Amino acid sequence: MANPVPRNTLLGALEEIRRQQSKKFLLHRLFLVAMLQENTEGREVTAFHEELFQKIAKFHLGEPVSGVLLVYPSCILHILESSSGTLYHILKELAAMESQGPVPFLYDVKILVMSHNIPTKLFTQWYATTVEVPEILGDVTQTQTTEEVITECLTLLLRLGVYLATLKVGNKGLGDCLHSVVPELLIPMETIMYLCEAEDCLRPQEFLDMYSSPLQPVMDADSVWPTPAHMSA
Template sequence: MASTGHHPKSSKKTLPLQSLLMPQVPRNNYLHLQEEKQRLQLKKFLLHRMFLVANTQANLEKKEIAEYYEQVFQSILKRHLGEAVTGLLLVYPTSILHILESSSGTLYQILLDYLDHERKETEYLVHNMKIIVISHNIPTRLFMQWHVSVIRVPVMYLDDVTQSQSLNEIITDFLTQTHKLALHLFKTVKAGAKGPGDNLHQVAPDLLLPEQIIKYLLKCEQFMDPVTFMNMYNKPIHITMDAEVVWPAPSRF
C-alpha cells in the first residue's frame, strides 16, 4: 500500500550567496583600534608632546609668563576643540624649556600665537624659539597639569659639555634628562597640587639640564623655528601617480 503521507520539510534553509561571501568574523581597521583606545582613555583627540626652547626677556617674572600662557590656553580651548594642555615650563635666567602635551590643533594654535607676535613686531616674552622634537600619538600624559618652575642656578662656563660632545649625544642627553624629570614629577607631584615649586635645583639637581645646553640648542640650525615648521605643516602634499603621467608630454600648438 502506497504511503499517502507528506514528506517532512527539511529544516535546513539555503543561504543566499551574498551571506556566504560576507566575513563571519567582524574586522576592524587600525583607525578603529586607535579610536577605541582614545575612547577608553576618555580622550577625544590624539595626544602629542612638543619640546620647545627659546630666549627670554631680561628679568622675566614667573608670574608674568605663567599668566600669559594660561590666558593663551584658555583662549584656544574656547575657540577650538581640543585636549587640555599639560606640561612643564622651566624658566632659566635667560631662556626657557617648555614641554607641552595636547592635541595637534591646540599645539598648532600655540605656535600661531607666537608667530602672530613676531609678525606684529610687538614686545614678546620669548623670542628665537626652536622646536626640538614633537612626539606624535603618545600613549599617555607625563604631566597631570601645566606647571611653571624657575631654575635659579648660575650659568656654568667651565666643563662645557657642548664642546666635547656631538649633537646626537647632546640631544640624547636632553631627551633622557627631560623624560627622567617628567617621570620624577609624575611620581612626586600629586594631582591638584600647585606644582614642583622653584626649588627643583635642590630637590632633583641631577635631573635638571644646565642652561648652556638650552643655549647650544638655540644656536643649532638643525632645529626648525615655528615659521619653517608651520610652512611645512600647511604645505599641501601632491603625489603624481604613474597613471597620471602621459608620454609624450602634451603640447599646445
C-alpha cells in the same frame, strides 16, 4: 591653465585620523626652548601661557594642555602635551608673536622635537616653576652635534617627567625647588641657550610651513596645460 590639483597635507591627514577616532583625541608631546629678554620675571611668562591656553580653549575643542614650563634666568624649556590641533594653535600664536618684531619677553623660540601619538601623558596637568642652576665650567656642546645634545636633553626630560609623575602636587604647583631636589635631571642653562641658536632646530613658523606642506610635491608637469604629449615623427 586648469585649476591646480588639490594636495593632501600632513595636518589634513592627522585631522582626518582624529575625526575617525570617535572624538578620541590623539596625544602628542612638544618640546621647545626660547630665550628670555633681560629682567623678565617668571610670573610674566607663566601668565602669558595660561592666557594663551585659555584663549585657545574658548574656540578649539581638544585635549587640555599638560606639561611643565621651566623658567631659567635667561631662557625657558617647555614640554607640552595635547591634541594636534591645540599644539598647532599654540605654535601659530608663537609664530605670530615673533613675526610682529621684538617681543616683550620671548625670542629665538626653537622646537626640539614633536612626539606623535604618545600612549599616555607624563603630566596630569600643566605646571610652571622657576629654576636656578649654577653655570657649568665646561661647555660639552662644543664637542657634540646638535642631534646628540637634543637626544641627551630628551632623555633627561623624560626622566624628569617620570619623577614629577610620582609627586603629589597641589593646586599651588611645583614650587621652586627642583634645582635643589633633582639637579641631576635639569638641563644646564647654557645647553638651552645653545639650542636656541642652533640652526638645525626649527622656529615655529618654519615648523608650521613644513607641517602644512603637501605630502606629495607638485611636479612641473602638474603646472602645465595642456598636458604634455609626445610628438609623433
